[in-house]
Amino acid sequence: MNELEPEHLKSAGLKSTLPRLKVLDLFKNGQERHMSAENVYQLLRDSGDNVGLATVYRVLTQFEQAGLLVRHNFEGGKSVFELNEGTHHDHIVCMQCGHVEEFYDSAIESRQKKIAADRGFTIHDHSLHIYGDCTKTKCPHRR
Amino acid sequence: MNELEPEHLKSAGLKSTLPRLKVLDLFKNGQERHMSAENVYQLLRDSGDNVGLATVYRVLTQFEQAGLLVRHNFEGGKSVFELNEGTHHDHIVCMQCGHVEEFYDSAIESRQKKIAADRGFTIHDHSLHIYGDCTKTKCPHRR
DNA sequence: ATGCAAATGAGAATGATTATCGTTCGTGTC
DNA sequence: GACACGAACGATAATCATTCTCATTTGCAT
Numbered sequence: 001m002n003e004l005e006p007e008h009l010k011s012a013g014l015k016s017t018l019p020r021l022k023v024l025d026l027f028k029n030g031q032e033r034h035m036s037a038e039n040v041y042q043l044l045r046d047s048g049d050n051v052g053l054a055t056v057y058r059v060l061t062q063f064e065q066a067g068l069l070v071r072h073n074f075e076g077g078k079s080v081f082e083l084n085e086g087t088h089h090d091h092i093v094c095m096q097c098g099h100v101e102e103f104y105d106s107a108i109e110s111r112q113k114k115i116a117a118d119r120g121f122t123i124h125d126h127s128l129h130i131y132g133d134c135t136k137t138k139c140p141h142r143r
Numbered sequence: 144m145n146e147l148e149p150e151h152l153k154s155a156g157l158k159s160t161l162p163r164l165k166v167l168d169l170f171k172n173g174q175e176r177h178m179s180a181e182n183v184y185q186l187l188r189d190s191g192d193n194v195g196l197a198t199v200y201r202v203l204t205q206f207e208q209a210g211l212l213v214r215h216n217f218e219g220g221k222s223v224f225e226l227n228e229g230t231h232h233d234h235i236v237c238m239q240c241g242h243v244e245e246f247y248d249s250a251i252e253s254r255q256k257k258i259a260a261d262r263g264f265t266i267h268d269h270s271l272h273i274y275g276d277c278t279k280t281k282c283p284h285r286r
Numbered sequence: 287a288t289g290c291a292a293a294t295g296a297g298a299a300t301g302a303t304t305a306t307c308g309t310t311c312g313t314g315t316c
Numbered sequence: 317g318a319c320a321c322g323a324a325c326g327a328t329a330a331t332c333a334t335t336c337t338c339a340t341t342t343g344c345a346t
Contacts, residue, residue, distance in 0.1 A: 015312060017324060037303080052326035057303060073218060077333090078302065092264055101262055108254050112273055115246050121235055121275040128271045130255055132264040158343060160293060180334080195295035200334060220303090221333065 012066035019051050023059050027069065027083045034100050036078045074100075074129060090128040099134055155209035162194045166202050170212065170226045177243050179221045217272060233271040242277055 008024060009016045022044055032039065041056045060081055063069040069081045074093055080100075088109075089102040108128065116123045151167060152159045165187055175182065184199045203224055206212040212224045217236055231252075232245040251271065259266045 126273040130269040132266040
């Protein structure tokens with residue numbers, strides 16, 4: 001088990017509880033960068049921790065509101081979270097294997113700003129997801 | 144009640160049944176361009192038609208597969224459909240009032256193609272949603 | 287007009303997420 | 317370091333959108 005980091009929680013205005021530390025540790029030191037509530041729940045269970053699924057959902061939502069995590073609504077109905085490292089990026093998702101890659105394109109970003117401005121919108125957020133097949137090169141990632 | 148158009152269904156390989164004609168009519172001649180299954184169900188109910196919610200879901204999915212409608216997964220968990228008029232476009236959604244505007248930006252489209260190609264992906268689909276406030280100009284549209 | 291497969295409607299079932307509630311834990315105070 | 321109190325937890329029930337099941341009805345070719 002890696003060392004835990006209560007400072008991150010405190011600075012986010014959250015009490016430093018065991019389930020919260022476990023979840024945060026999973027995102028900071030775990031294998032997967034993108035995880036659903038169910039993923040997190042299973043991983044904690046597998047490592048012998050007795051956490052409730054409801055708590056996982058609560059904690060993920062709190063972390064999102066605190067800015068520690070970012071939530072993505074990919075196709076398939078379930079929310080996926082990743083660590084918020086400040087650097088905004090969008091996602092390209094393989095529909096065969098579920099593999100996710102990240103990208104950032106400043107041209108796209110600035111076009112979006114212009115589009116919103118032209119229409120009198122103040123942007124809160126945006127999501128760009130490209131769905132496709134990565135078959136050619138690296139699709140042994142099974143879903 | 145407007146005249147119905149069985150040709151559209153036939154040419155899509157679908158039997159021309161009453162519920163299907165009603166749903167298609169709603170999208171072609173109704174007030175709202177973007178509708179969820181629940182919206183469609185309620186509107187048909189309100190106009191005195193006895194359709195089942197399950198049928199609405201089935202028909203919307205069939206229409207999507209037939210290319211008559213396009214499905215969007217905005218934030219909020221429910222799928223929204225609109226008539227497929229061949230012209231691809233993305234959406235900017237007001238988070239205060241739910242108002243939706245459409246846009247198309249060829250620069251963004253071509254950047255997306257390039258990004259996917261660079262990573263060895265074959266694009267199936269993509270979704271770009273900008274979420275913001277349209278407060279300044281036209282936010283009397285209530286949710 | 288007749289028949290049969292396809293489509294429908296009502297309601298049960300499912301999957302993800304949220305709410306409820308009695309119990310436990312974290313933290314400031316003595 | 318023990319106490320107290322409210323916040324957080326875990327189990328489970330409830331909710332919401334969507335899909336499935338199945339008996340009944342309907343579209344359409346004969």
